Amino acid sequence: MFRSLLIANRGEVAVRVARAAKALGIRSVGVVSEADLGASWIEELDSVVCIGGSAPKDSYLRVDRIIQAALQSECAAVHPGWGFLAENSVFAALCAQHGLTFVGPGPGTMERLGLKIPAKRAMGAAGLKGIPGSDGLLDTVEEARAVAARIGYPVIVKADAGGGGRGMRRCYKESELGQAWSQASAEAEAAFGNGALYMESYLTGGRHIEIQILADEYGHAIHLGDRECSIQRNHQKLIEESPSPALTAKERDELGLLAARAAASIGYAGAGTVEFLRAPNGELYFMEMNARLQVEHPVTEMVSGVDLVAHQLHIAANEPLTLKQEDVKLQGASIECRINAEDPSQGFRPTPGKLTAFELPCDVGPGTLRIDTHLRAGDEVPPYYDSLIAKVIAHGETRDAAIETMLACLKGATIEGVKTTIPLHIAVLQSKEFQSGEYDTASIPGWSPAATAS
Amino acid sequence: MQSTLDLILRKREGISELRAPEVGLFTCALNSGALLGPGQLAGVILIAGKSVALRVPPGVHGRVSNKPRPRTQAPVGYGDVLYELLPVDGAGAEQLLDEAADNESGLILKSNQSGRFYHRPSPDEPAYANPGDELVDGQAIGLLEIMKTFSQITYSPAGGLPSRAKLVRFLTTDGGEIREGDGLIEVEPA
Numbered sequence: 001m002f003r004s005l006l007i008a009n010r011g012e013v014a015v016r017v018a019r020a021a022k023a024l025g026i027r028s029v030g031v032v033s034e035a036d037l038g039a040s041w042i043e044e045l046d047s048v049v050c051i052g053g054s055a056p057k058d059s060y061l062r063v064d065r066i067i068q069a070a071l072q073s074e075c076a077a078v079h080p081g082w083g084f085l086a087e088n089s090v091f092a093a094l095c096a097q098h099g100l101t102f103v104g105p106g107p108g109t110m111e112r113l114g115l116k117i118p119a120k121r122a123m124g125a126a127g128l129k130g131i132p133g134s135d136g137l138l139d140t141v142e143e144a145r146a147v148a149a150r151i152g153y154p155v156i157v158k159a160d161a162g163g164g165g166r167g168m169r170r171c172y173k174e175s176e177l178g179q180a181w182s183q184a185s186a187e188a189e190a191a192f193g194n195g196a197l198y199m200e201s202y203l204t205g206g207r208h209i210e211i212q213i214l215a216d217e218y219g220h221a222i223h224l225g226d227r228e229c230s231i232q233r234n235h236q237k238l239i240e241e242s243p244s245p246a247l248t249a250k251e252r253d254e255l256g257l258l259a260a261r262a263a264a265s266i267g268y269a270g271a272g273t274v275e276f277l278r279a280p281n282g283e284l285y286f287m288e289m290n291a292r293l294q295v296e297h298p299v300t301e302m303v304s305g306v307d308l309v310a311h312q313l314h315i316a317a318n319e320p321l322t323l324k325q326e327d328v329k330l331q332g333a334s335i336e337c338r339i340n341a342e343d344p345s346q347g348f349r350p351t352p353g354k355l356t357a358f359e360l361p362c363d364v365g366p367g368t369l370r371i372d373t374h375l376r377a378g379d380e381v382p383p384y385y386d387s388l389i390a391k392v393i394a395h396g397e398t399r400d401a402a403i404e405t406m407l408a409c410l411k412g413a414t415i416e417g418v419k420t421t422i423p424l425h426i427a428v429l430q431s432k433e434f435q436s437g438e439y440d441t442a443s444i445p446g447w448s449p450a451a452t453a454s
Numbered sequence: 455m456q457s458t459l460d461l462i463l464r465k466r467e468g469i470s471e472l473r474a475p476e477v478g479l480f481t482c483a484l485n486s487g488a489l490l491g492p493g494q495l496a497g498v499i500l501i502a503g504k505s506v507a508l509r510v511p512p513g514v515h516g517r518v519s520n521k522p523r524p525r526t527q528a529p530v531g532y533g534d535v536l537y538e539l540l541p542v543d544g545a546g547a548e549q550l551l552d553e554a555a556d557n558e559s560g561l562i563l564k565s566n567q568s569g570r571f572y573h574r575p576s577p578d579e580p581a582y583a584n585p586g587d588e589l590v591d592g593q594a595i596g597l598l599e600i601m602k603t604f605s606q607i608t609y610s611p612a613g614g615l616p617s618r619a620k621l622v623r624f625l626t627t628d629g630g631e632i633r634e635g636d637g638l639i640e641v642e643p644a
Contacts, residue, residue, distance in 0.1 A: 034533055050531035051477055054631065055570065065477040065532060068501055072479055072529035098502070166602060183604055186576040191602055195576070341601075350601040352568060383568040387601040 001317050002026055002077045002101065006070040007045065008091075009081030010036055010060060012388060015374040017079045018044045020309035029073045031066055033059035035382050041374035049073060054384045060084045061193055063091050067098050077101040077316060079309075083386065086292040087114035087161070088192075103316040105270050105291050112266070113291045115160045117198055120286070123274075126262035128286035131277060133200030141181045145174060147199050154202040157181060159188030159195070165235030166191040170202050203285075204442050207278040208232065209244050211259035212300045214271055214311050216321035221264035223256035224304045225330045227273075227296055230441045231428060233348065238421065238444070239428060240296035241335040242303045245399065245437025246278060255284065260325075263289070271297075271312045280440070295338070295391070298372060302334035302395040332367075333399040335406050337429075340387040343419035344447075352383035356417035360392060364408035367396030381418055389420065399437070403429055460511040461496065462533065470516055472537040474530045475508070476501055483522035483536070490539060491515050497536065500527060508536070517542050560622060561615055562637040569600035571607070571638060573628040581628075588644045589619045595639060598632075607638065616643040 004027040007017045018028040030045035035054035042048050049069040052059035059065075061084060070078050078095050080086040080103070089111035095102040104110065112118040117137060120130045134147045137160055148155045148171075157180055159167025167188030169180035181197065189195035208229045215221035228244030229237045243252060259274035273294050275287040297308050306323065315321060339360075342348045358377040362369045373390035375381070381389060392409055396402035407429050410422050424447055431446025433439045461472040472490075474480065478499040490496055494510045516539025530536065565571065573581040573596050582594045589595065589609040596607045611617040619641035626632055 048531075049477060049529070050533050052532045059532075064502070068477045069531065071502070072477070182575045182579070186572075186597065187602070187604055189576065190599060190604075349567070350569075350603060352601070383600055384570075385601060 001313070002075075004029060004073065004075040004077075005103075005313070006031065006066070006073065006075040006078045006100075007081065008060070008066045008078055008085055009083065010385065011039075011041060012372055012374045012391070013081035013083065015041050015044045016372060017081055017309055020307060020313065021079075023307075024310060024313060026313070029070070029075050031060070031069050033384075035384055039374075040376060040379055044374075047073065054382070056084065056384070057190075057193065063088070063094060066091075067094055067100065070095075070100050071098060075100065077103055077313075079103040079312070080292065082292050082295055087290070089114055101316050103270070103312055105268050105272070109266060109268055110291045113268075113272075113289045115196075116158065116162065116288050117160060119288055122266050123262055123286050123289060126265045127258065128262050128274070129284075131200045131203065131285045131287065134198045137196050137198050141178055144181060144197070144199055145177060148174065148177065151199075151201050154204070155199050156202040157184045157197050157199050159184060159192060160198055161192035161194035161196065162188060165232070165237070167195075167197070168235045203277060203279055205280045205440050206230075206442075207244070207246050207440050208237075208275065208287075209246065209255075209278050209284070210273050210275040210294075211256050212271070212273055212294075212297065212308070213260050213263045213268075214306075214308070214315070214321055214323065215260070215263050215268045216315050217269045217318055218320050219264055219267075220321050221260040221268065222321065222323060222325045222328060223260040224300050224306060224308075224328055225256060226252050227294075227299055229296060230439055231434070231444060232441050233444060237296060237338065239335065239337050239425065239434075240299050241333065241399070241402075242299040243330065243333065257325075270315055271308050295388075296336050298370060298391060298393045299334040299336045302370065302393055303330045303332060304328055305331070332395055332397045333402045334393060334395045335399075335402045335429075336391055336393045337406060337410065337425040338388055338421070339390040339392060339415075339425070340421045341381045341389050341418040342387050342421055344421055344424045346419075348421075350383070350387050351419040352381045352387075353418045355379050355381060355389070355415065357414050358389075358416075359414045360390060361409055361412040364412060365405060367394055367401045367405035369394050369405060369409055389415075389418070400435075403435065457505075458495075458507045458509050459499070460509050461536065463511050463514055468541070469519075470514055470539040470541075471535050472496070472510065472514070472539065474499065474532060474534045474536055476506065477532050478506070478530065479527040480523065480530045480536060481527045483528075484518055486518050486521050488518045489516075489542065490518060490537070499530070514539065515542055516540055560640045561619070561642060562625070563595070563609065563615060563639050563641065564613075565598070565607070565632050565636050565638050566634060567598065567600055568634045569598050569632060571626050571628075571630060571632045572597040572599065573624060583621050583639075585621050585623050587621045589621055589641060591617060595621075609641075615641060618644040620644040 030048040051065040093107035185195040231239035394406035427446040433445035478501040625637040
């Protein structure tokens with residue numbers, strides 16, 4: 001195992017990886033922007049190196065400075081977390097060139113998967129059917145118009161380098177395409193340093209279901225069940241749960257085995273997620289494979305009892321995956337709510353600021369709670385980065401128990417100084433649609449912005 | 455990578471600090487007492503095995519007051535203080551230009567949020583508006599990025615601004631950071 005690990009990320013992500021490293025006796029080295037130098041979460045790291053200014057392109061995306069920081073602080077490996085450079089194959093290749101182990105799949109596999117078009121081709125060859133759309137990347141908005149005319153509106157333009165809902169715009173008629181195109185491109189350029197776009201049919205009323213896999217360097221791949229992520233706003237996941245209420249146990253096993261086999265067939269190593277869209281007719285389409293850990297990985301950890309970050313580190317250290325498919329026992333139900341510093345009554349306007357109070361009760365039942373956050377009362381939520389301030393994960397023996405536990409925690413929360421998405425979460429969790437499990441990506445059940453506008 | 459880089463200058467309580475412009479191993483540091491002037495080389499930073507000379511930026515004169523780091527090839531991060539300079543009597547009167555305070559007496563459209571303000575929809579497209587252009591209610595003037603979300607900023611004749619206005623100038627650079635309450639553009643009645 002590595003003696004020292006550089007964590008090329010910030011906030012909640014850095015804290016999550018640092019805790020796993022600590023449990024394995026690995027020294028963690030963080031990289032921070034000038035805006036994060038005074039943040040309290042950097043105490044979770046054994047040391048930090050400042051790598052530049054507040055804008056991500058001046059710091060958390062500065063590949064050269066991050067690699068130099070890893071080398072001069074004697075790290076053997078680099079964990080990219082999720083977001084920023086996690087799916088940047090050039091970064092993975094440069095790490096290897098400098099003798100650093102990149103915690104994730106190799107640059108070749110990542111390049112095929114991190115860019116959505118090669119991914120669709122590779123996974124198609126492995127037996128996973130994709131959504132109708134453009135054959136490849138689109139160079140101009142005119143090309144996009146032609147594809148949309150062929151497959152029919154509504155369509156969705158997506159960033160080739162995308163993830164986390166950034167660089168995506170949906171569009172229902174031709175007149176909207178111009179603006180959707182330039183906004184998606186600008187967002188993709190800012191978030192991933194790559195503004196290339198492609199297009200797919202926008203299937204409404206579908207459900208977003210994904211499979212968590214773990215694969216080692218020796219061709220052994222397993223799955224750890226599914227996650228349902230259909231509660232979304234502007235393609236940003238808000239609530240995730242495992243298992244999905246839409247799949248039977250048999251469907252889940254079959255989909256999981258298919259995903260694990262596809263991952264093994266392309267030589268994937270590490271933790272990864274295969275995302276599917278379940279159309280209203282029950283058809284499952286492959287959407288993309290995320291060659292990294294996901295924000296919502298804790299729901300899988302709660303139902304499986306497996307520490308995914310620890311396994312990532314063992315796999316990166318060339319150890320074989322000792323966990324076998326039959327050892328994976330999924331128990332109970334788990335739900336995650338992403339608490340963002342956004343004002344749901346004002347069109348989800350981001351609300352950076354100082355957290356004057358920040359309490360989420362953990363001692364409520366009937367289930368158990370896990371809270372992943374990098375913040376505490378008195379901390380500043382800077383305007384330069386992601387608006388996520390905490391993830392609340394509830395686990396119960398049944399789905400109802402998990403919902404009840406989550407509601408008890410959210411209703412007892414005291415967060416002041418920034419507005420949060422908690423009112424939205426409570427409304428969704430109390431809705432009939434969510435409680436019955438009958439929901440999809442088209443709408444947010446229980447939530448009508450007009451009813452809560454002040 | 456360039457072979458020479460300027461040190462970053464920060465002024466703090468009468469002391470000029472020269473800070474590292476890159477992450478790397480800092481070596482060949484000057485001793486305390488050394489006199490520094492603009493353009494002078496003041497050490498080397500090793501970045502991925504390459505040597506990059508560090509240069510004193512324009513307008514800086516002073517005497518190094520801190521001791522060098524105890525080891526050669528000391529690892530430094532971006533913005534780490536490498537030199538603290540005390541002023542030198544008579545030597546080069548303070549040439550430092552404090553940022554000219556912007557005269558914001560005209561009609562100003564202010565931002566009600568903090569973030570990053572872009573003048574154009576994407577880097578290779580023309581600006582939404584240029585000085586001299588006429589602005590009407592609802593016309594796009596820029597793009598605001600907050601927490602990676604982009605939204606268009608439009609002209610709105612609220613707070614005493616005219617309903618038809620002429621854009622005099624932008625008060626921020628393209629892509630510059632803004633704080634809530636900062637002026638975005640100055641206008642005059644059209």
